[in-house]
Amino acid sequence: MTAEPLERSLDRHEQLTAQAPFPDPRPPVLRTARQSDLPELQRLDEEVFQEVAYPGFLLRQLFDMYAEHFLVLDDGTGRLRGYVLAGTTALDRDSWILGLCVTHDRRRNGLGRELMVEVLDRLRRSGIEQVRLTVEPANRAAILLYRSLGFRPEEPDEGLRRDYFGPGMDRRVMRLELAGGR
Secondary structure (H helix, E strand, O other), X not given: OOOOOHHHHHHHHHHHHHHOOOOOOOOOEEEEOOHHHHHHHHHHHHHHHHHHOOOHHHHHHHHHHHHHHEEEEEOOOOOEEEEEEEEEOOOOOEEEEEEEEEXXXXXXOOHHHHHHHHHHHHHHHOOOOEEEEEEOOOOHHHHHHHHHOOXXXXXXXXXXXXXXXXXXXXXXXXXXXXXXXX
16 A cells, blocks of 8 residues: 655645535425425525515415415424425316426435436326426526426427517426326
């Protein structure tokens, strides 16, 4: 066994600490949102979605309507690191993913997938047969995630809807058929 020169050892330590000076050893806990989470949800939504974030009053109403399908990633420090929200209709057995986000510092760790898998499982158990969502056409990472979960663009035009959220705010509409509802 040979000893590594001190200089090389320090260089490697500096590289590791430069990448993640204080790595969080605990993964966030996925749980159902609580009323007490609403201020933190609004902060998180504004951080991630900026000018298209939900206003606080709407987040409150969405929570009241869809609490069962409003899931959060709780890091245990009072800060939420992500959420997913699905809105459902009783008569058509349809659902829309109304929001999915993970903070920038926690992306690329499978947390978005974890949120989606759990909410899709809950929707399936609730008897939902079809789930739709919209995604910004240039958001390749999100589109790849949704495709890997089985979502496909709606026809025609690969699901592209021009000005869906207003002038210049195009979206792709994607759909997933859930097998084995109730």
